[in-house]
Amino acid sequence: MNRLKKIIRSKTFMILAALVILIYLNNSSLFVKQGSGEPILLAHRGLAQTFAMEGIENDTCTAERIHQPEHPYLENTIESMNAAFQAGADIVEFDVHITKDDQFAVFHDWTIGCRTDGEGVTRDYTMAELKKLDIGYGYTADGGQTYPFRGKGIGQMPSMTEVLEQFPDKALLINVKSSDPAEGELLAAYLSKLPKQQQNLLAVYGGDEPIAALKERLPELRVMSKDTMKSCLLSYLSVGWTGYMPAACEHTQLHIPNKIAPLLWGWPDKFLSRMEQADTRIMIVAGDGSDFSGGFDTLEDIKKLPDHYTGGIWTNRIDRIAPLFK
Template sequence: MKQKTIWILAAVLAFIYLNNSSLLAKKPTGDPFLLAHRGLGQTFNVAGLTNKTCTAKQIYPPEHPYLENTIPSMRAAFKAGADIVEFDVHLTKDGKFAVFHDWTLDCRTEGTGVTRDHTMAELKRLDIGYGYTADGGKTFPFRGKGIGLMPSLEEVLSAFPDRSFLIHVKSNDPQEGIQLAKYLSTLPPRRLSQLAVYGGDEPVAALHERLPNLRIMSKASMKKCLIPYLAAGWTGIIPSACEKTQLHIPEKIAPWLWGWPNRFLDRMNDADTRVVIVGGGGGFSSGFDSAQDLKRLPAGFTGGIWTNRIDRIGPLLQQDTIRQDQDSLSELLSTKAVELLVSSSLK
């Protein structure tokens, strides 16, 4: 009986390994896709950040002229190689959606108060570059250059009619989800297929109830998918909550997922779920922002990559793709040359 138990246990362990090992999975094909956080914007030191930190007051010395969440920054992000651009929205006093990061205006603009207490017209009069400084307030390199640059959601989608976006609802107000669903429901199905929404549990749930075919993500939807997957994913079974959604997987957590990376990505792809890897433990929008960061990705990774520096990462991945294509072409030509040589020698 003891020997039989050992054999059964060995068989189960062998099944788990064979069913989840990426070493035995089919070789990944295709390229990863890039998700540009807030388009192309100014970056800052994330050490010691809290939810109350004014990040505009601690940016690195500017390397480009773009401000996050603006149409020019999104255009620059797509040009640099972004497949998807993420941006933040807030419901305005007159029922529109302003594309802006902060809950309040005091950090980035010369305005004061809560963003949603202002109309879209009032927000457009503000200078969104007013508060940015890289030297502790000695100089303000973007002051006076951001007047009128805060766009509405409608303006962004009109400016990029064929591009994909991830819309971030910054509040946890279910009414915001209802209002967003009301607006998005006016768009044709093809346009909706290019959009995804994530954010607070309550607004995302309210939106998903009204637009069940729209790709969404929240902490609640992540838990509904990943907790059952951690329990039963070793079997290859995909929980229904993992179907047609979006998952942002911190790189420190990813290795604990059954089948990571290749089997996991294949399973989620079969479930029509988009997987994006984010940096570190996922705190404060940590991304893959340098060549060194990219080296931490699994070999042949084909999922999404979250980046705050699309201007750096886009060209690097494009170079890698060109290099891989050249290697594949060289391999093909070498194979053809050998075939011709063998064929000639047999004549």
């Protein structure tokens, strides 16, 4: 009886050991050819003013807590996007809000009182009215003693149409800052009029409802939302160790916090290779997922990435990061 137990235990151990070895070999990056290319650099809101991230809530006015300015650009403007591409960005991200006349204003906040000299919300204004505002009005680095951009942002809030016309051959990531499915429908109507070649350069992310509405109308467009992220990553965590790629992970975009990334099967090289074959773009963001706008903004941040990393990098300081790679 004891001998039988030993045999069973021995076989069980061997099976478990074989399974562990199989999982290791199937997900190890040791046997994947390391990428020789450069990582993809994404400039968050173009070349923008940065601010202290500590204690930020959903209603925090970040314009009131910027660092001392090191450049003259304001986020989400054509000038800041152009500067980001000139600095070496491969992709520029920008935010959109619907207006009273059913256009999309390129602006981060849904209210305008923090950054501008106006009050209310973007959807209460026409695009022409929003252009009369000074988008640099509220920026201060010294608690309100000085406002270095006041008077310099009049007419600088662009429409999404202007951005798309200005950069027809550049990769852009559009952030829908609402949960209104009607915005996804309207955005689909706008983007469907673009040449197919330009559509292929675009990706859109945002609230679950507008992204679902957009995807229904433009199924070939690369999109991302919390729902699409969960659908892909939960499926991948459960079966990815086998090498199987869930359908939810195909032709999409994933923003992966760097503290969570090592938990993914095959991270980094095997994972990146699988996602590339599935036509899915990977962007790594700083932190643990509590704030998906955290960027790799310094040399010390970059040192946290795996050696020879060739996926996407989210940065708020493309002017600092691009020279490290380009």
